[in-house]
Amino acid sequence: MIAIGCLLLVILPIAGFVLGLFASGMPMAIGLAAAGFVIAAAICGVTGYALAKAGRRE
Numbered sequence: 001m002i003a004i005g006c007l008l009l010v011i012l013p014i015a016g017f018v019l020g021l022f023a024s025g026m027p028m029a030i031g032l033a034a035a036g037f038v039i040a041a042a043i044c045g046v047t048g049y050a051l052a053k054a055g056r057r058e
Contacts, residue, residue: 008043012036 016036020029 004043004047006044008040009037012040 013033013036016032016034017029020032023032
């Protein structure tokens with residue numbers, strides 16, 4: 001689960017950049033890349049929290 005979150009940190013910004021570049025040019029590409037990074041960081045945080053919580057179970 002944590003590997004998916006880390007992999008998304010690479011994939012989502014690149015995908016957002018490419019989609020934004022095709023859609024509307026460089027300003028949109030940078031914005032969508034930033035949005036992709038924020039979403040990926042949130043997913044990574046959730047998976048990290050789930051891993052930590054699972055490790056603390058008795």
